[in-house]
Amino acid sequence: MRMHINPASPFARKVRIVAREAGLAPRPEEIETAVSPVAPNADLAGANPLMKIPALTLDDGSTLYDSRVIAEYLDALGGARLFPSSGAQRWAALRLQALCDGILDAAVLTRYECAVRPQPLRWDDWIAGQRRKIDGALAAMAREHGAWGDQFGIGQIAAACALGYLDFRFPDIDWRAAHPGLKTWFARVSERSSMCDTMPPA
């Protein structure tokens, strides 16, 4: 299996962590792939017509995307321990993943707005709108995290990727001051080898 990733991509980090936490051996080969919404990587289109990462190519040549599908596939290969199989636990885990992916959607779009879009075309109201989504989702995450205990399933993996990406690209967002419980939780899970191994570049 070959997986298109980039060390800076938080969505790719999610599936890279899943591959490690699922204990896959061997893990998918990680192919470092550059992406940009204004310079779509045509070489990636065979693996994902949306030209986004992560994208997974299986040994039979078939492909899977996006990160949610790849994560569940890799977990199934590893014995299905990271996605609850049914019932209220499953919906809670999928909802938490959706919440945290939503933080990433807003943060990645903001990153493109600030780092890719030419300065004269930037739109402050739009950036502020994305920031409100991030703040609201962080508050929801903080309300939920007390029930997580020692779990590190798909919802918590997505949460760790969201907080890690905010640290990486938006150090001015002081989520630790607003949510000290998440600060303690993130410090603890950041020690896991899956997290250390997939840390974004300095």
Ligand SMILES: N[C@@H](CCC(=O)N[C@@H](CS)C(=O)NCC(=O)O)C(=O)O
């Ligand atoms: N919903 C997708 C989002 C993936 C995504 O936005 N990836 C970014 C990198 S972090 C990307 O490939 N951007 C390139 C583009 O937007 O063209 C997933 O969960 O995999």
